Amino acid sequence: MTLIKSISGIRGTIGGNVDDNLTPLDAVKFASAYGTWLLKRNPSDKKCKVVIGRDARISGKMISSLVANTLVGLGIDVVDLGLSTTPTVEVAVPLENADGGIIVTASHNPKQWNALKLLNEKGEFLDAEEGGVILDLALSQDFDYAEVDKLGRYSKLKNYFKKHIDEVLNLPLVDAEGIRKANFKVVVDAVNSTGGLAIPQLLEALGVECIKLYCDPTGHFPHNPEPLPEHLKEISKLVVEENANLGIVVDPDVDRLAIVNEDGSMFGEEYTLVACADYVLSKKSGNTVSNLSSSRALRDVTEKHGGTYEASAVGEVNVVKLMKKNKVVIGGEGNGGIIYPESHYGRDSLVGVALFLSHLAQLKVSCKELRDSYPQYFMSKNKIELTPQIDVDAILSAMSKKYSEEDISTIDGVKIDFEKEWVHLRKSNTEPIIRIYTESGSQEAADELALRFIEEIKVIAGL
Known part of the structure; x- marks a missing residue:
């Protein structure tokens, strides 16, 4: 059993002892630290607001309720998106004029894990300095909860996926009409989490026929939720059986995107970003960024289009920092994480799907042909x-x-x-x-x- 505290949040296994696992008390303590940090960085007379959302993990509702009520107890208003995705919460924070956000998800970890991912007012992950302050607050427990007349308000917003999808469809490089004309048939494996709600809604809006595999958001993961080839044998088989154009695989919080070719072979997580970057760079000149552990193929594709590639330290916050410095047109991580600044500075599988399908539709090639066109690493x-x-x-x-x-x-x-x-x-x-x-x-x-x-x-x- 494990509890890991870092600048980006707290992550651990459910149950067990306080400070050794992610227990209810640990969730309250860390939410208190985050809320206290928010209050201290805003004027004392301002009413702070936080957007929260969760993936479909079994423990999600419990942890989310603890977090929401802790923030309310600090005098902070809470907007609860309920079942959501990491990128949806990231998009919602600025749209709702919130001061921060919390996503209750352990990303690709197994079902016994959960976590709090912390966002700033831009809907972006905290940097090392901000995260360090919150860790210190959690250790000191220097919290000042609100009196009864100053408690925060709690409200729910249902189906924020529609707003997120509308944001995606409004991106200039998303060729919705071209995708509709292509008559794509796609199999989706969402490992029984919230991608099973968001990705089919996006595909429906794009006129894509969607065959669902593990899209019921029960939180009971039918296989290891990390979208690696060894875990994707069922969707590989189903893509071939259904004569589909491709398969789409997302992790539980929908910030990692993997593609399966029409013959059941893997497009490769590393190449999701390569393909999306190739498409964006073919329309708009610019530079790219990924982390040091990502494939050299992104550098090759970037240079092919006349741009410059640079690698950051590992970690999404480091990638984003360098992306902003270099004013890049697209970037991300080789684990299938697409970061498209035109939308927002966070890994987003919905954006990735829309860009990938736009690329495929315009080239009029098969998924396997597209993969074979890239450098082989x-x-x-x-x-x-x-x-x-x-x-x-x-x-x-x-x-x-x-x-x-x-x-x-x-x-x-x-x-x-x-x-x-x-x-x-x-x-x-x-x-x-x-x-x-x-x-x-x-x-x-x-x-x-x-x-x-x-x-x-x-x-x-x-x-």
């Missing part, structure tokens, strides 16, 4: 566990010096770019582990590169 993701006594930072420093003649980035661990492949070494913040990500022109080459670096690390560590 393969990734390997590994880790090496070390003893607590070993200095992980010293190992990473030694690796950086050893490969100093290569193209190296040390903004987040050590990334070494070779001519045709790369390796990214990152340490865990919670345990003595080095994560090893590699990419090359074949799966075998990527795996071999990873094994080579694992052995080199072992030698330096004296293992």
